[in-house]
Amino acid sequence: MKLSLRGWVLFILAALLFFGLWYKFGYPQFNFVDLSVDKKEALSRAESYLLSVGVDTREYLKAVVFDSDDWADRYLQKTLGIKSEEEFIRQHNYEIFSWQVRFFKQLQKEEFIVGVSSTSGVILNFRHLIEDIEPREAIPKDIARTKAEEFLKKTCGLDFSDYDFHEEKIKRYDKRIDYSFSWEKKAVYIPWQKDQGGAKLLIGATVSGNEIGGFYKSRLDIPEKFQRYIENQLVFGEYLSSFSFLCFTILIFWSIFIVVKRKHTLVMRLSKKWFLYLGGFFIIINIVYLFNNIQNIIIIYPTSTKLASFLGIYFVKLIINLVFLSVALILPGLAGESLHSEVMPQNKYSSFLYYLKSTFYGRSMARAIILGYLLFFVFLGLQAVIFYVGQKYFGVWREWIKLTQLSSAYIPFLSAFIIGSSASLTEEIVFRLFGINWAKRYLRNTLLAVILTSLIWGFGHTEYPIFPVWFRGIEVSLLGLLFGFVFIRYGLIPLIVAHYLFDVFWGVAAYILGRSSTYLFLSALLVLALPLLFALVCFFLNKGEKEKEINMLLDLNQEYNLNILATFVSVKKSQGLSVETIKGELLQHNWDPVLVELAIREVFKTDA
Numbered sequence: 001m002k003l004s005l006r007g008w009v010l011f012i013l014a015a016l017l018f019f020g021l022w023y024k025f026g027y028p029q030f031n032f033v034d035l036s037v038d039k040k041e042a043l044s045r046a047e048s049y050l051l052s053v054g055v056d057t058r059e060y061l062k063a064v065v066f067d068s069d070d071w072a073d074r075y076l077q078k079t080l081g082i083k084s085e086e087e088f089i090r091q092h093n094y095e096i097f098s099w100q101v102r103f104f105k106q107l108q109k110e111e112f113i114v115g116v117s118s119t120s121g122v123i124l125n126f127r128h129l130i131e132d133i134e135p136r137e138a139i140p141k142d143i144a145r146t147k148a149e150e151f152l153k154k155t156c157g158l159d160f161s162d163y164d165f166h167e168e169k170i171k172r173y174d175k176r177i178d179y180s181f182s183w184e185k186k187a188v189y190i191p192w193q194k195d196q197g198g199a200k201l202l203i204g205a206t207v208s209g210n211e212i213g214g215f216y217k218s219r220l221d222i223p224e225k226f227q228r229y230i231e232n233q234l235v236f237g238e239y240l241s242s243f244s245f246l247c248f249t250i251l252i253f254w255s256i257f258i259v260v261k262r263k264h265t266l267v268m269r270l271s272k273k274w275f276l277y278l279g280g281f282f283i284i285i286n287i288v289y290l291f292n293n294i295q296n297i298i299i300i301y302p303t304s305t306k307l308a309s310f311l312g313i314y315f316v317k318l319i320i321n322l323v324f325l326s327v328a329l330i331l332p333g334l335a336g337e338s339l340h341s342e343v344m345p346q347n348k349y350s351s352f353l354y355y356l357k358s359t360f361y362g363r364s365m366a367r368a369i370i371l372g373y374l375l376f377f378v379f380l381g382l383q384a385v386i387f388y389v390g391q392k393y394f395g396v397w398r399e400w401i402k403l404t405q406l407s408s409a410y411i412p413f414l415s416a417f418i419i420g421s422s423a424s425l426t427e428e429i430v431f432r433l434f435g436i437n438w439a440k441r442y443l444r445n446t447l448l449a450v451i452l453t454s455l456i457w458g459f460g461h462t463e464y465p466i467f468p469v470w471f472r473g474i475e476v477s478l479l480g481l482l483f484g485f486v487f488i489r490y491g492l493i494p495l496i497v498a499h500y501l502f503d504v505f506w507g508v509a510a511y512i513l514g515r516s517s518t519y520l521f522l523s524a525l526l527v528l529a530l531p532l533l534f535a536l537v538c539f540f541l542n543k544g545e546k547e548k549e550i551n552m553l554l555d556l557n558q559e560y561n562l563n564i565l566a567t568f569v570s571v572k573k574s575q576g577l578s579v580e581t582i583k584g585e586l587l588q589h590n591w592d593p594v595l596v597e598l599a600i601r602e603v604f605k606t607d608a
Helices: 005-025 039-052 070-080 082-092 141-156 224-261 266-292 294-298 307-343 353-357 363-393 400-404 412-443 446-459 469-490 492-513 518-541 556-574 579-588 593-604
Strands: 061-068 097-104 111-117 123-129 163-172 177-191 198-208 211-221
Touching: 005 363, 039 061, 039 097, 039 111, 039 123, 061 294, 070 082, 070 177, 070 211, 070 224, 141 163, 141 177, 141 198, 141 211, 163 198, 224 307, 224 412, 224 446, 224 469, 266 294, 266 307, 266 353, 266 412, 266 593, 294 307, 307 353, 307 412, 307 593, 363 469, 363 492, 363 518, 412 446, 412 469, 412 492, 412 518, 446 469, 469 492, 492 518, 556 579, 556 593, 579 593
Parallel strands: none
Antiparallel strands: 061 097, 097 111, 111 123, 123 211, 163 177, 177 198, 198 211
């Protein structure tokens, strides 16, 4: 890929400008993310707490996952705004983030769940699950309430002068009675809408016999009207996403049709091995992702069945999904390469074929990767501006808690790499390499092709935690328009790099910009620097980028077909037909576009 000095200067200036916009509108909203307590320390704190209440955890299986209070975050952002939410969190020591530690045994209902603050390491909540028929000593309600009050005073430092009694619940079992009590903090009431209820800040405990069966240090009691509003939004988001998925499925089936129809063409033969490698790479890294994030699966394991059976079923379903997704990568890739050779042959960098015919280890690749970094800053700043406009004029808000979704993994930066690689390769191949070439082939208009594929891609993201959900589709579609322009003008590699960096950044940004361990900080920087390291390798290797002569890549059948085509073109030329007319007739009869170009070039002695 070649770019003039003026072009580089303009891209650098644009990257600096949009980075400044992101710093102004996006960066301040990372400050409240605090991961000072890591997974290992959280497990240790949970074990110590259970030991203090007489539970030996050595006999139990364990799962540790990073969790967040989604409903509280949604409500506080919507009613107070992000800045006031941070003030509320500090003022009331409210914990949005926590580690949830589960201690369990196979085929036994009894288990312990302990919530540990990711900021301070204090115990935030606790539950002891037991069988319904498990007996406990029967005690009067007033004694149970006294036990709950004494426990909360001792464990949470609760000053009851700051609280009013909120609610009591009694649940009778065959051999015991469980009492649940809660108190609400005075002067804390956050209304939803007029006459639609409001949120209260609660603390509570459950007493089962002489035992504290559970407690929570603070919980935001969300009004039902707000919950119904969010549920309605989520369903609408699924509806929009399902429509986009239907369009995606149509694209996949159309790519199958094209691959079957053109399976013997030169471009297919040259590209097939490369895309098979990509498909294999996709399957392998996603299997690694499964094992790296096994804690997220174990945490939902129902103890009514064996753990091995549960994991086996999960793994089989994953393999089936991965096979489908790998097909959804390989076939559009092959079809996209074939269409590109016909629709946009002059844009050689807008496909993998140029690199397959030359090398992936040249300075052209290095320049494309550097451009990808500059585009990443542009995309990041543009998204920040779009959200700023949305928040100011359309009541938009988003769940920043997803920034730390990878923390439950054994190696968080590895999961970030896998998510970034899978999404960037799959989406850029399907929606740009195949989608734009496909749409242009049948719509005969580049702008319409970019708009159509951008909308399909954009509204496929409406299940993400952005409210109102339609805004997510608009935001990603606008980014898609810029993606499409870059694809046509500067090629596929800068887009894949920028997309990779974009997705990875949102997975590790909290480790860099918030408070976390040195390991998380450095590993986050490393995974963002991987494309740059590859660019350095390409720059210093600087292998020759001269494309192999296409004639040297023909097999015997294609050489024979080329001779037939040359004879046919020669006859048509003698009849006075133009190059465009001859080419159109041959392509209409499904001749290999590359062979058609070679035959015309040979007969007309031109670079057509």
